[in-house]
Amino acid sequence: MSDVTKPQPWIEDDRCHVWHPYTQMLTAPPAVPIERALGVYLHTTSGRKILDGISSWWVNIHGHSHPRLNQALTKQASRMSQVIFAGFTHEPGARLAAELSRRSPGRLPRVFFSDDGSTAVEVALKLVYQYWRNRGEPGRRLFVALDHSYHGDTFGAMAAGGVEVFHQNFRDLFFEVRRARLPFRSGSGEDLGAILERDGRKVAGMIIEPMLQGAGGMIVWPAPFLRQVRELCTQHGSPLIADEVLTGFGRTGRLFACEHGPIEPDLLCVSKALTAGYLPLAATLVTEEIYSSFLSEDRAKTFFHGHSYTGNALACAVALESLAIFDEERRMSRVQAIEALFAERLKVLGTLPFVMETRNIGGVAAIELAVDSHQGYLSGLGPRLNALFLDRGILLRPLGNVLYFMPPYVITDREVHWVFDEIESVLKTVFA
Ligand SMILES: Cc1ncc(COP(=O)(O)O)c(C=O)c1O
Numbered sequence: 001m002s003d004v005t006k007p008q009p010w011i012e013d014d015r016c017h018v019w020h021p022y023t024q025m026l027t028a029p030p031a032v033p034i035e036r037a038l039g040v041y042l043h044t045t046s047g048r049k050i051l052d053g054i055s056s057w058w059v060n061i062h063g064h065s066h067p068r069l070n071q072a073l074t075k076q077a078s079r080m081s082q083v084i085f086a087g088f089t090h091e092p093g094a095r096l097a098a099e100l101s102r103r104s105p106g107r108l109p110r111v112f113f114s115d116d117g118s119t120a121v122e123v124a125l126k127l128v129y130q131y132w133r134n135r136g137e138p139g140r141r142l143f144v145a146l147d148h149s150y151h152g153d154t155f156g157a158m159a160a161g162g163v164e165v166f167h168q169n170f171r172d173l174f175f176e177v178r179r180a181r182l183p184f185r186s187g188s189g190e191d192l193g194a195i196l197e198r199d200g201r202k203v204a205g206m207i208i209e210p211m212l213q214g215a216g217g218m219i220v221w222p223a224p225f226l227r228q229v230r231e232l233c234t235q236h237g238s239p240l241i242a243d244e245v246l247t248g249f250g251r252t253g254r255l256f257a258c259e260h261g262p263i264e265p266d267l268l269c270v271s272k273a274l275t276a277g278y279l280p281l282a283a284t285l286v287t288e289e290i291y292s293s294f295l296s297e298d299r300a301k302t303f304f305h306g307h308s309y310t311g312n313a314l315a316c317a318v319a320l321e322s323l324a325i326f327d328e329e330r331r332m333s334r335v336q337a338i339e340a341l342f343a344e345r346l347k348v349l350g351t352l353p354f355v356m357e358t359r360n361i362g363g364v365a366a367i368e369l370a371v372d373s374h375q376g377y378l379s380g381l382g383p384r385l386n387a388l389f390l391d392r393g394i395l396l397r398p399l400g401n402v403l404y405f406m407p408p409y410v411i412t413d414r415e416v417h418w419v420f421d422e423i424e425s426v427l428k429t430v431f432a
Contacts, residue, residue, distance in 0.1 A: 008033065008045055029387065037064035040411050042395065053389070053396045053419060055408050058214065058246050060277030062325055063410040069278055069318050069325075076317035085113065085311035092316035099323055100283055105242075105256045106264025108285035112303070113311040117245035118152025120269035120282035121207070124241045125156040126305060127267065127286060128205035131239070134293040134301045142199055143177045144206040144238065147189040148216030151207060151243050160207050162189070163216050165377045178203075182213075184222055192232055200236030205267075207241040211257035211361060214246040218366035218404045220359045223260045230263040239266040239290065245282070249273035250326070250335045250409065253362030266290060276322040277408075281315035334409050335363045341413060342405070345420040352424075354431040366404040367423070369431075381430075388426050394419055403427075 011033050020031055032050070036043040040063055042050045052060065062069065076092060083090060097111035114123050125143065132140040143160060150166070151157040158167040159174035167174075178199060181189030196203065210226055213219040233240040242265035247257035251273065258265055267290065271282035294303050325331065342365040346358040349367055357368040371381055377400035385403060389396040396403060405419060 011045070028383075032390065039063040039065075040408050040415060049393060050390065051394045051407070051411075051415060051419065053394050053405050053407050055273075055406050056277055057272075058251070058406060059272045059275075060408045061249060061251075061273045061331070062276045062322065062329075063408045064277070066276065066325075069276055069321055072317050072321035073278065073314060076314050081314050082309060082312055086306055090311075090313050090316075092313050092320060093311040096316040096319050097283070099320060100270070100285060103255060103323070104268055104285050105258035105262060106268075107287060108265075108268055109288055110286050110291040112284045112286070112305075113316075114282045114284065115307050115309055116152075116280050116282050117243075117269070117271040118154040118157045119307065120245060120271050120284050121151045121157040121160065121241075121243055122154050123282075123284040123305060124207070124243075124267045124269050125160065125205070127284065127290060127303065128239045128241065130301075130303065131290050131293050132204055134296070140202060140204045141176070142202045142204060143175070144180060144192070144195055144203055145177050146208055146213070147179055147181045147187040148185070148213050148219055149207070149209055150213070150215035151209075152245070163377075166215075182219065182221075182225075184225065185219060192229065196232050196236040196238065200238065203236065203238045205239040205241055206233050207243055209243050209245075210247060210263075210265075211252050211260050212247050212364060215399060217368070217399055217402045218359060218364060220361045220364075220366075226258070226261045226263055230261060230265075233266075241265065241267040241269065243269045245269055245271045249276075249322070250332055251362050251364060251406070253332070253335050253339050255326070255332065274322070275315050275318045276325075278318045278322075279312065279315035280309075281312060281319060331409055337413075338363045338407075338409065338411070338416065341416050345417070349420070349424060349427075352427065352431075354427065363409060364404060364406045366402055367427075369401045369403060369427070371401045385426065385430065388430070389422065392422050392426065394422055396423075 033045045034042045035045050040052055042052055100111055101109050112123050114120055145160040147162050149162040151160045158170055159177055161167055162179055178195045179189040180192035180195055181187055211221045242258050244256050248270040266287050268285040275281050294301055339362050342360045346360055346365055349355055350358040354370050355367055356370045359366045371379055379400055382398040382400055385398050
C-alpha cells in the first residue's frame with residue numbers, strides 16, 4: 001500500500017518506537033497510518049479510505065465519530081473525566097450500572113467495573129473463586145472452559161482460553177482448567193456432562209462465549225447447546241460465566257447472546273462495544289447471591305480488586321449514550337437485516353470449491369477456507385488475504401483460514417454487497 005509514502009514525522013516515530021499488538025514486528029508490513037475515521041471508513045494520511053470490516057477489533061457498532069457519542073463525550077469532559085471509584089461515585093457510573101443490570105439477560109443486579117474484556121473475565125474468575133471461599137467451600141477451585149475458546153490475554157483469561165497457539169508459551173503458569181469439547185464440532189476435550197459428573201463438586205465455575213466463539217474461529221453454536229450448558233451447570237451447582245465481551249450489544253442479533261437460549265448466566269462479562277468503540281471500559285455483572293457472599297463484618301471477605309480507571313466517567317457517559325442510540329435508532333432491527341443479507345450472500349460463497357463451511361449469526365459472517373497446510377492460525381493465508389483486501393480498500397483480518405466480516409451496524413446494504421463482491425473476487429484469484 002502507498003499510505004506510508006507521505007512524509008509525516010509521527011509515522012517514523014511509530015516505526016522506531018511502537019510495538020504493535022498481535023504483530024510479528026520483523027515481518028509485518030508497516031502499520032497503516034490513519035488520520036481520521038468516520039462512519040464505516042478509516043481515512044489514511046495519503047487520502048485513501050478503508051472500509052472497517054472488523055469494527056476495529058469488534059468494538060465499533062454505531063460507526064466512527066458518531067455525532068451523539070462525540071457530544072456525550074465532550075459534555076462529560078467539560079464536567080469531570082475521572083475520579084477515584086473507591087469510596088466515591090458519579091452519575092454516569094451509577095446510571096450505567098443500573099442500565100446494564102436492567103438490560104442484562106437474567107437477574108444480575110450488581111455491577112463491577114473494570115477496563116477491558118480481559119479484566120472483565122479476570123474479575124469474573126476471581127469473584128467465583130472467592131465466592132466459594134467466602135462460603136466456606138475452598139475445595140471448589142477448578143474451572144471448566146470450552147475447546148476453541150478465547151477469553152483474553154491476561155493470566156486468568158489465558159488459562160481459561162482454549163486456543164493453543166495464542167498462549168502456549170505461558171501454559172506452565174496456568175491454573176487447572178478442565179476443557180470440554182464442543183459436541184457439534186471437531187476438536188479436543190471431554191464431554192461436559194462427564195466432567196461435571198466426575199469433578200462437579202470441585203468446580204468453582206464454568207466460562208463460555210455464548211453462541212459465538214470469536215477468536216477461536218467464529219464458531220456459531222446451535223441454541224440447544226447453550227441451554228444444555230446452563231442445565232448442566234445448574235444441576236452440578238457450578239456458577240456459569242457468560243463472556244459476552246464480543247457478543248454483547250447486539251452482535252449476534254440479540255442485545256445479549258444469552259437471549260438466544262434464552263438462559264440466565266450467574267455472571268456476565270461485557271466490554272468492547274459497551275462504549276461503541278470509543279473508550280476502554282468493561283463490566284462484570286453478578287447475581288445477588290454471589291454479591292451477598294462478600295458482605296461481612298470480616299474484612300477479609302472483601303473483594304480486594306480494582307483498577308486506577310475503574311468506572312471512568314467519560315467511558316460511562318459514552319456507554320449510556322450508546323444504549324440510548326439502541327433504543328432510539330432501532331439498531332437491533334438493522335442487525336437482523338444485516339444477518340439476512342449475510343445469509344443470502346454466504347449461500348452463494350458456500351458453493352465455491354475452496355470454501356469448507358460458511359457460518360453466520362447477527363452481524364457476523366464467517367467463511368472457513370480449505371487449506372492444505374496444518375498450520376492453522378499460523379499459516380500465511382491470513383496475512384496474505386489481509387494485504388489483498390487492504391489493497392482493495394477493505395479491512396478484513398482473517399483468523400488463520402477463517403475469513404470473517406463484522407462491520408459496524410451502520411453499514412449500508414450497498415456496502416455489504418460490495419464487500420461480498422470483493423471477497424468473492426479475491427478468493428477466486430487466490431485459489432485460482
Ligand atoms: C470473548 C472475548 N473475551 C475477552 C476478550 C478480551 O478482550 P480485550 O481484548 O478487550 O482484553 C475478547 C477479545 O477479543 C473476546 O473476544
